[in-house]
Amino acid sequence: MVLGVSDIPTILVIAGLFFIFIAIVRKVSGYIDILIDKKTAKTLGMVGIVLLALGLITAAAGIFSQQEPTPTLPITPTPTPTITHTPTPLPTIWATSTATPSPSVTPTHSPTIWQESDMGFTLEEQNHLAIGFGRGDGMMRVYSTTNEIHEYTFLNDHWERITFGDAFLSNSGIAIGDVRNDGENRVYITKYSVHEYYYDSEWAGDMVRGTSIIDEEGVVIGDVRNDGVDRIYICDREGIKELSYNYGDWDLMEINNHPYAKLTITDGRNDGILRLYAAIDDHVYEFSWSGSDWQVEDCDTFNIYNDLSAICAGNGRNDEKNRIYVTGNSIDSDGAIYELSYDGQSWQHVTVSDSVTVSHMVVANGRTDGVNRLYTGSSKGVGEYTYSGSWAKTSNIDTSFEVNGLAVGNGRNDGVNHVYVTGNDKHIYEYSIS
Numbered sequence: 001m002v003l004g005v006s007d008i009p010t011i012l013v014i015a016g017l018f019f020i021f022i023a024i025v026r027k028v029s030g031y032i033d034i035l036i037d038k039k040t041a042k043t044l045g046m047v048g049i050v051l052l053a054l055g056l057i058t059a060a061a062g063i064f065s066q067q068e069p070t071p072t073l074p075i076t077p078t079p080t081p082t083i084t085h086t087p088t089p090l091p092t093i094w095a096t097s098t099a100t101p102s103p104s105v106t107p108t109h110s111p112t113i114w115q116e117s118d119m120g121f122t123l124e125e126q127n128h129l130a131i132g133f134g135r136g137d138g139m140m141r142v143y144s145t146t147n148e149i150h151e152y153t154f155l156n157d158h159w160e161r162i163t164f165g166d167a168f169l170s171n172s173g174i175a176i177g178d179v180r181n182d183g184e185n186r187v188y189i190t191k192y193s194v195h196e197y198y199y200d201s202e203w204a205g206d207m208v209r210g211t212s213i214i215d216e217e218g219v220v221i222g223d224v225r226n227d228g229v230d231r232i233y234i235c236d237r238e239g240i241k242e243l244s245y246n247y248g249d250w251d252l253m254e255i256n257n258h259p260y261a262k263l264t265i266t267d268g269r270n271d272g273i274l275r276l277y278a279a280i281d282d283h284v285y286e287f288s289w290s291g292s293d294w295q296v297e298d299c300d301t302f303n304i305y306n307d308l309s310a311i312c313a314g315n316g317r318n319d320e321k322n323r324i325y326v327t328g329n330s331i332d333s334d335g336a337i338y339e340l341s342y343d344g345q346s347w348q349h350v351t352v353s354d355s356v357t358v359s360h361m362v363v364a365n366g367r368t369d370g371v372n373r374l375y376t377g378s379s380k381g382v383g384e385y386t387y388s389g390s391w392a393k394t395s396n397i398d399t400s401f402e403v404n405g406l407a408v409g410n411g412r413n414d415g416v417n418h419v420y421v422t423g424n425d426k427h428i429y430e431y432s433i434s
Contacts, residue, residue, distance in 0.1 A: 013057030019048025314363025
């Protein structure tokens with residue numbers, strides 16, 4: 001048996017007990033006789049006590065405990081991973097979306113981010129919108145209406161607003177054009193009559209003479225007679241009317257006696273002739289100037305249980321053909337948007353969307369990418385629809401307010417089109433592609 005260092009406390013304890021025992025007994029008889037006097041016994045007892053104490057202390061403290069060596073773990077060499085370069089396929093680019101959808105899925109919503117800019121706040125709700133050269137100085141501006149007219153000019157990095165016009169009645173529509181055909185644009189609004197405003201170091205204007213408009217729906221400007229002269233077209237509770245400037249005076253002609261029609265002007269037959277189109281009840285009518293009177297044609301009727309709520313026109317499919325777009329509350333769904341086309345012999349319509357109710361529409365190149373799209377405004381925000389073999393909703397700008405007015409154009413004069421919206425929260429907003 002080999003004693004190790006760790007046995008020292010035990011030896012000390014045994015030795016201490018032995019010396020204490022001898023000191024107490026003082027005489028041991030056997031093979032060896034031990035006889036100890038009293039003084040020596042006292043000394044041995046003290047030595048025994050010391051040895052016992054040392055043994056117990058070293059055992060408790062582990063001073064002489066032998067540390068087990070820490071085993072050395074075998075080192076297993078880690079193999080160097082083999083890197084396999086798998087080529088990543090390029091994303092498919094869709095004409096209607098910046099997303100990369102699955103090829104088997106038709107994109108219905110674009111993840112495109114629209115940046116919102118709050119252009120200003122007024123005490124009353126801002127309603128109708130127009131973008132144009134209102135001052136005739138070659139600079140685009142944005143115009144909105146309350147009971148006054150608000151002009152927004154983008155200068156450097158901010159919008160500046162000025163207000164003009166009579167502040168006593170709510171405006172129902174706004175348009176910009178050279179109705180006097182003198183090379184100068186003016187701003188026209190309907191406010192229980194037609195008012196004309198022009199800029200000459202400051203804004204001034206007055207009611208157009210000879211007009212009495214009741215509950216008008218809006219105003220559009222164009223050369224519907226195709227004689228090189230722009231005229232004003234409005235509709236009120238008495239019907240559709242035409243206003244012409246005639247050497248210092250204004251001529252008023254009644255075109256149709258159907259009230260509250262929504263109007264747009266376009267070359268709807270793509271024959272080079274502008275015509276006036278009106279959404280009346282659940283029909284779209286075409287008004288053509290024959291040279292002596294107005295010819296009316298019923299283009300189509302729609303599955304609407306109430307009046308058509310909006311109309312616009314443009315090259316929505318980007319195929320150099322103008323079409324007409326109308327919307328209303330559908331009998332079969334929550335709402336619908338329809339596209340009306342002339343095929344050379346008759347009018348045909350298709351459904352753009354059958355699950356939406358909107359109150360404003362415009363065809364425009366809202367992304368400045370050379371592609372026209374249909375933009376809509378409603379209580380749920382601004383929708384964007386793109387045609388690529390079929391119509392699909394490619395973007396939506398969610399808003400916390402109801403859209404009162406909608407326009408698209410180069411309001412900043414930076415060569416980039418933006419979407420402009422007025423809301424029932426009394427603000428006007430600009431939306432830009434990020």
